[in-house]
Amino acid sequence: MTNSxxxxxxxxxxxxxxxxxxxxxxxxxxxxxxxxxDTARLPYGTKSTSTVEQYAEGAAKFLLKxxxxxxVVACNTASAVALKSLTERCFPVPVVGVVKPGANKAVVxxxxxxxxxxxxxxTTRELAYTKAILELEPxxxxxxIACPMFVALAEEGWGEGKIAVSxxxxxxxFFKDQDHGPAPDTAILGCTHFPLLRDSIxxxxxxxxxxxxxASTSAEQVVEVLREYKLxxxxxxxxxxxxxxxxxxxxxxxxxGNFLGTQLSKDDIEVVDINLF
Amino acid sequence: MTNSxxxxxxxxxxxxxxxxxxxxxxxxxxxxxxxxxDTARLPYGTKSTSTVEQYAEGAAKFLLKxxxxxxVVACNTASAVALKSLTERCFPVPVVGVVKPGANKAVVxxxxxxxxxxxxxxTTRELAYTKAILELEPxxxxxxIACPMFVALAEEGWGEGKIAVSxxxxxxxFFKDQDHGPAPDTAILGCTHFPLLRDSIxxxxxxxxxxxxxASTSAEQVVEVLREYKLxxxxxxxxxxxxxxxxxxxxxxxxxGNFLGTQLSKDDIEVVDINLF
Numbered sequence: 001m002t003n004s005x006x007x008x009x010x011x012x013x014x015x016x017x018x019x020x021x022x023x024x025x026x027x028x029x030x031x032x033x034x035x036x037x038d039t040a041r042l043p044y045g046t047k048s049t050s051t052v053e054q055y056a057e058g059a060a061k062f063l064l065k066x067x068x069x070x071x072v073v074a075c076n077t078a079s080a081v082a083l084k085s086l087t088e089r090c091f092p093v094p095v096v097g098v099v100k101p102g103a104n105k106a107v108v109x110x111x112x113x114x115x116x117x118x119x120x121x122x123t124t125r126e127l128a129y130t131k132a133i134l135e136l137e138p139x140x141x142x143x144x145i146a147c148p149m150f151v152a153l154a155e156e157g158w159g160e161g162k163i164a165v166s167x168x169x170x171x172x173x174f175f176k177d178q179d180h181g182p183a184p185d186t187a188i189l190g191c192t193h194f195p196l197l198r199d200s201i202x203x204x205x206x207x208x209x210x211x212x213x214x215a216s217t218s219a220e221q222v223v224e225v226l227r228e229y230k231l232x233x234x235x236x237x238x239x240x241x242x243x244x245x246x247x248x249x250x251x252x253x254x255x256x257g258n259f260l261g262t263q264l265s266k267d268d269i270e271v272v273d274i275n276l277f
Numbered sequence: 278m279t280n281s282x283x284x285x286x287x288x289x290x291x292x293x294x295x296x297x298x299x300x301x302x303x304x305x306x307x308x309x310x311x312x313x314x315d316t317a318r319l320p321y322g323t324k325s326t327s328t329v330e331q332y333a334e335g336a337a338k339f340l341l342k343x344x345x346x347x348x349v350v351a352c353n354t355a356s357a358v359a360l361k362s363l364t365e366r367c368f369p370v371p372v373v374g375v376v377k378p379g380a381n382k383a384v385v386x387x388x389x390x391x392x393x394x395x396x397x398x399x400t401t402r403e404l405a406y407t408k409a410i411l412e413l414e415p416x417x418x419x420x421x422i423a424c425p426m427f428v429a430l431a432e433e434g435w436g437e438g439k440i441a442v443s444x445x446x447x448x449x450x451f452f453k454d455q456d457h458g459p460a461p462d463t464a465i466l467g468c469t470h471f472p473l474l475r476d477s478i479x480x481x482x483x484x485x486x487x488x489x490x491x492a493s494t495s496a497e498q499v500v501e502v503l504r505e506y507k508l509x510x511x512x513x514x515x516x517x518x519x520x521x522x523x524x525x526x527x528x529x530x531x532x533x534g535n536f537l538g539t540q541l542s543k544d545d546i547e548v549v550d551i552n553l554f
Contacts, residue, residue: 039323040323040324040328042323046316046319046528047317047525048524048525051524121528125527148432148433149429149430149433149435151429152425152426152428152429156425156426158447162443163440163443163444163447166443167440170435170440247323247324247325247328248323248324250402251323251398
């Protein structure tokens with residue numbers, strides 16, 4: 001069995017999952033966390049399903065060897081294609097992805113079950129959020145929109161301001177002019193980068209639409225699973241965060257710092273070779 | 278020895294090098310071309326030097342096995358870190374990169390030897406263009422500016438318009454307000470994606486600055502090397518273009534079509550495993 005004194009393990013293809021880390025820390029400041037960004041092999045979004053499965057399993061195996069009590073797959077692509085196989089392989093360590101918690105929340109919050117899903121090209125191609133919503137609510141109407149420029153804006157630290165709003169308007173402006181049928185009342189941020197553009201997106205979509213942040217809903221799910229499995233740390237734990245990357249510590253530090261909202265130095269990041277495991 | 282009836286081989290980490298392919302075809306419409314995009318392992322820019330060398334050598338070996346008469350390294354990162362080792366390994370097949378032809382042209386075109394270099398983060402970190410310019414002109418003054426958002430804009434097909442100009446202004450607007458010392462009179466587009474933003478960049482920099490397009494200067498270099506090595510095809514050659522990718526043909530077709538300026542279908546692209554060679 002797993003051990004409550006072990007850290008929470010978070011895995012992403014890059015730094016985007018730090019938005020999930022932040023939300024977990026907000027709720028569980030005493031928990032130790034290991035964050036692994038597979039920066040040597042990003043982006044996962046353009047890779048085939050079998051490649052993503054193989055990468056995700058390698059990362060999970062690595063974190064299990066280090067010792068973790070729960071695995072958070074803070075990567076939409078890996079959550080979409082590899083969550084089932086990861087759940088089997090990690091047993092008895094529980095696994096939480098980002099897709100299902102976001103879909104659940106959207107269904108609970110919506111009045112008319114019409115949902116807008118904003119994500120990367122790869123995630124929209126998988127229709128992962130649509131499938132998860134339809135499992136809960138077979139009559140729901142979902143519209144997935146690929147917004148790849150949001151990733152570049154978040155990484156550049158330009159999530160707010162004139163350019164971000166113009167880009168959001170180019171992707172989502174049509175929404176205001178739509179006159180066919182009832183409009184969606186929820187918009188899911190289906191990419192871990194997108195919370196950095198939350199205000200810009202909200203400004204374009206207007207007040208009538210609830211923004212569902214999948215980073216925040218996954219963190220809520222982590223709290224719930226730790227409680228259910230009796231895996232919460234006692235209050236003496238210090239809340240240490242370790243960052244691991246498979247390559248490129250300078251970039252990880254600079255871009256990751258934007259996501260974390262505090263400065264990161266490259267000395268804070270350990271380079272690991274996950275292929276050895 | 279190599280054979281003039283063989284195709285020109287072009288290699289890039291993704292679709293960006295298609296700007297080089299276009300410039301080569303404009304000058305040499307009769308030549309057959311094989312274009313290999315290592316899409317499974319892009320981006321190279323965030324990888325370590327030894328990884329990029331290893332990838333570039335694998336791609337070169339693959340193209341040599343297929344049979345090519347010249348290798349064009351249409352990838353700034355690979356040109357910056359692996360050109361010397363590729364030149365040795367490919368002998369007697371000549372190798373042309375993108376960095377040196379761009380640097381040469383900038384030095385020839387400049388009156389005051391002050392150069393602006395626009396590139397990705399990885400290329401600016403290598404200072405590859407600065408080093409190449411200083412070898413030719415030791416007193417030159419070079420300023421490298423990382424413009425990563427230009428890549429995302431080019432891939433999205435948004436190289437022109439209000440958003441592209443706003444982004445260019447955010448990166449380069451300072452240039453107009455500079456009042457210390459003489460201003461650069463050349464700007465090198467040091468990334469194969471950037472020709473798609475040429476007009477937007479030019480609009481921000483103003484008319485006093487010459488834009489040096491490294492895709493076009495590399496193509497000129499290819500023409501010269503083929504002439505020098507007596508490797509030009511005779512006029513009966515049909516100018517067939519083959520596209521190979523290591524993964525993601527749908528995306529290659531869509532984004533590559535933007536770069537090519539004509540539609541590409543996924544059936545036009547052959548998926549290859551370059552690790553087998």
